[in-house]
Each structure stands twice: as structure tokens, then as C-alpha cells.
Amino acid sequence: MFNISKRKLSLAALLSITLVLGTLSNAFSGEPKTPQIQSYGDDMMALKQKSAVKQALRHIAEHDQKTIDDMIILSEIPAPPFKEQKRAAKFAQMLRDLGLSDVTIDNEGNVLARRKGRNSAHTVAIVAHLDTVFPEGTDVRVKIDGNLYTAPGIGDNARGLAVITAMVRALKAAAIKTDGDILFVGSVGEEGLGDLRGVKYLLREGGPGIDSFIGIDGGNNRLVYGAVGSYRYRVTFHGPGGHSWGAFGTVNPHHALGRAMEKMAVGGVDIYATGPKVSISVGRIGGGTSINSIPFESWMEVDMRSATVRKLDEMDRMFKQAVMTALNEENAARSEGPPLTVEIANIGLRPAGKGDVKSALVQRAMAAMSLMGTTPELAVSSTDANIAISRGMPAITMSRGGLNKASHSLHESWQNTDGHIAIQSVLLTVLAEAGIL
Numbered sequence: 001m002f003n004i005s006k007r008k009l010s011l012a013a014l015l016s017i018t019l020v021l022g023t024l025s026n027a028f029s030g031e032p033k034t035p036q037i038q039s040y041g042d043d044m045m046a047l048k049q050k051s052a053v054k055q056a057l058r059h060i061a062e063h064d065q066k067t068i069d070d071m072i073i074l075s076e077i078p079a080p081p082f083k084e085q086k087r088a089a090k091f092a093q094m095l096r097d098l099g100l101s102d103v104t105i106d107n108e109g110n111v112l113a114r115r116k117g118r119n120s121a122h123t124v125a126i127v128a129h130l131d132t133v134f135p136e137g138t139d140v141r142v143k144i145d146g147n148l149y150t151a152p153g154i155g156d157n158a159r160g161l162a163v164i165t166a167m168v169r170a171l172k173a174a175a176i177k178t179d180g181d182i183l184f185v186g187s188v189g190e191e192g193l194g195d196l197r198g199v200k201y202l203l204r205e206g207g208p209g210i211d212s213f214i215g216i217d218g219g220n221n222r223l224v225y226g227a228v229g230s231y232r233y234r235v236t237f238h239g240p241g242g243h244s245w246g247a248f249g250t251v252n253p254h255h256a257l258g259r260a261m262e263k264m265a266v267g268g269v270d271i272y273a274t275g276p277k278v279s280i281s282v283g284r285i286g287g288g289t290s291i292n293s294i295p296f297e298s299w300m301e302v303d304m305r306s307a308t309v310r311k312l313d314e315m316d317r318m319f320k321q322a323v324m325t326a327l328n329e330e331n332a333a334r335s336e337g338p339p340l341t342v343e344i345a346n347i348g349l350r351p352a353g354k355g356d357v358k359s360a361l362v363q364r365a366m367a368a369m370s371l372m373g374t375t376p377e378l379a380v381s382s383t384d385a386n387i388a389i390s391r392g393m394p395a396i397t398m399s400r401g402g403l404n405k406a407s408h409s410l411h412e413s414w415q416n417t418d419g420h421i422a423i424q425s426v427l428l429t430v431l432a433e434a435g436i437l
């Protein structure tokens with residue numbers, strides 16, 4: 001479309017490129033305008049009229065404070081990446097206290113609680129992640145100001161876990177019996193470098209046999225039906241290092257890194273300018289010891305994302321080519337010392353998946369949300385549902401309700417703006433999916 005490799009770009013040209021890209025990315029992130037299929041709305045209406053279901057929905061509204069108490073208790077137990085054990089133990093205990101007998105913690109650290117159905121022909125998993133992004137030692141005490149709750153991890157995803165306890169409580173109070181099983185899950189490793197290790201284990205061959213997957217994460221009226229996949233790498237250039245003057249001519253790892261980044265930025269344009277949305281970003285760089293030393297190493301962390309596997313793979317090939325070309329160029333430019341080497345380590349892989357808004361599960365969730373008076377905002381995102389969506393399994397991620405602000409920051413807050421409605425929507429979706437007489 002346009003040739004970025006021309007070194008001289010006028011400001012006007014740059015602005016127009018920005019505008020064009022802006023327009024394109026909007027066009028591609030725009031959600032499909034798929035109408036809700038009427039029959040799912042009718043079925044959902046009939047389901048909501050059942051007296052036991054009415055009772056369960058009412059229970060959720062009336063026990064709103066109990067849900068919030070659970071959220072606070074869980075939020076105040078630190079759950080740093082790879083250290084979710086204490087929160088997992090408490091969550092398991094809460095589910096046992098609510099009357100579930102089949103509660104276990106699997107080998108990866110996920111909490112699993114199975115609520116048996118009449119025939120167990122079908123298993124619907126409801127999954128909220130246990131982990132937060134916050135390191136050990138973070139102050140996780142919850143500050144309360146009216147209906148505003150402030151603490152790191154309060155919304156993301158202590159609230160998601162409390163959505164599960166609220167549902168278990170309501171199902172019990174209304175003595176609801178489903179056809180299929182419901183498997184409640186507190187998952188590990190959703191955030192950061194956890195790389196979805198919890199759900200990857202959960203959905204392994206020979207695992208608990210899940211047929212539909214409903215994640216609970218994210219706020220507002222978001223309904224995630226597609227999976228934004230990501231590839232993550234740590235690239236490290238290694239050289240002998242030396243004095244900036246005395247050893248000049250020796251390979252310079254930083255210079256190679258700079259060359260690689262320039263090639264990625266330029267090479268990426270042709271890929272993201274057309275077709276489905278795809279991104280590439282260098283998030284962190286480092287290395288070097290002093291201003292007058294040629295560094296012995298230089299590293300960067302790279303994150304690429306797309307909901308379309310083909311685009312992600314295209315970006316991936318371009319990225320690896322850029323690194324290898326940069327290596328060769330830097331080596332060709334050296335006049336003394338050994339050559340530079342490079343290491344490309346994969347530090348994350350979340351598979352992408354298109355999802356299908358016309359599928360029964362997505363339609364049921366849309367119908368449930370509409371019936372509860374909310375407008376579903378269809379979205380593609382990167383959540384615990386990625387693995388299931390990428391395999392073509394019925395899978396979505398539904399909102400935990402309320403208003404979540406500044407998630408992943410120390411001043412994260414969650415506001416209870418009719419938060420119970422989201423739980424009611426999830427419950428209806430689960431009951432429609434699991435089946436109820």
C-alpha cells in the first residue's frame with residue numbers, strides 16, 4: 001500500500017499513514033453485526049419462567065452482600081503468578097462449605113468442583129482464574145467506600161471467583177438439578193507468563209472431559225466469543241563485549257537489537273495494513289553494563305497478537321527473519337573478534353481462534369444477557385477460553401459484572417453497579433447449556 005522503507009517521510013505523509021492505519025484497525029476490530037437468533041431468545045424466556053430458576057435468580061439478587069464478602073475474602077489472599085496455592089485452598093474450602101462434595105485440586109493447581117447432573121452426558125465448565133499479576137508482598141487489603149472496593153486484583157479476578165460461589169449458593173437454595181454436569185473451576189496461570197497453564201492442563205487429553213467452556217473475566221457487558229492468540233519471545237544477542245574505543249569493530253549486541261527492531265517495525269507494516277487485525281510490540285529491552293563498554297548481551301521481549309492464526313504466523317515468520325537478518329548484518333560489519341550469536345526463546349503461546357457468533361453457546365449467552373436487560377458487547381480477547389475456542393469447542397468468556405477500573409494496577413477498583421445482573425446472566429447461560437427439566 002505504501003512504502004515505509006523510504007527513509008524520508010514528511011510529517012504529512014506520516015500523519016496520513018497514521019490516519020489510514022487508524023481507519024483500518026477500526027474497520028477490523030469492528031464486531032460482526034449478527035442478530036440474535038429468535039429461537040434462543042424464546043427458549044431462554046421459557047427457562048427464566050421456571051419457578052426454580054426464578055428462585056435462583058432472586059437468591060442471587062438478595063444475597064448480593066454475601067457475594068461481595070466472598071470477593072473480599074478471596075481478594076485478600078495473595079495469589080501471585082505461580083503462587084496461587086493459598087487462594088486455591090480457600091476457594092476449594094468455600095465450595096465444600098457450600099455443599100459440593102466432589103472438590104479437588106489437580107496436579108497443575110486448579111480447583112475443580114463437580115456438581116453432578118441427572119445423566120452427566122455433558123459437562124459445562126465455569127472457569128475463573130485464581131491468579132493476579134501482583135508479586136508477593138503487595139498490599140492486598142481491600143478498602144471500602146460505599147459500593148466502591150479498592151485493592152489490587154479485586155475485580156480481576158476475585159470478583160470472577162465470587163461469581164462462582166454465588167452461583168453455587170443459588171443453585172443449592174433453589175435445589176436445581178441439571179441434566180449435564182457443571183464443573184466449577186478456579187484456574188491457575190491465566191495472567192502474565194502463566195501462559196494459560198491451568199486451562200491447558202484442564203483441557204488435556206484424559207482430563208475431566210469438558211464439552212462447553214464458560215470463562216468469567218472482564219467487566220461491563222463484554223461477551224468474548226473469539227480468541228486473540230499471542231506469541232511471545234525473548235530474543236538475546238550474545239557477543240564477547242569490550243571497550244567502546246579499544247575494542248571498536250567487535251560485534252555490538254545492542255546494534256544488532258536495534259537493526260532487528262527497525263526491520264520488525266518496517267516489515268510489520270505490510271502485514272498489519274491489510275486483512276484481519278494483527279499486532280507486534282517490543283515490550284521490554286535490556287542489557288549492557290556501562291556507557292563506554294560494548295555490551296556482551298542485549299535482549300528484548302516481543303509480543304504478537306491476532307485472532308487469525310494465518311496473520312499471527314505471517315507476523316511470526318517476518319519477526320524471525322528480521323532477527324536473523326540483523327544478526328547477519330551485524331556480523332558482516334565486524335572487523336575483529338568472534339561473531340555474534342542469537343537465541344530466540346518462546347516464552348508464551350496462546351492459540352488464536354475465530355469463534356462463531358451463531359453457535360448455540362454464544363447465542364444463549366446473548367439471549368440471557370438481553371433478557372436481563374443488558375446489551376452484549378461481542379468481543380475477541382485473550383482469556384482462559386482461548387484454548388477451547390482454538391480447538392473449536394463451544395467456549396465464551398462472560399463478564400463478572402460491575403465496573404472494574406485500573407485492573408493490573410495497584411489502585412484497581414471494582415464498583416458494584418448492579419453486579420448481580422451479570423451473575424444472573426451467567427446462571428441462565430449455564431442452565432441452558434447444561435439442560436434443565
Ligand SMILES: [Zn+2]
Pocket residue numbers: 129156157190217218
Ligand atoms: Zn482476568
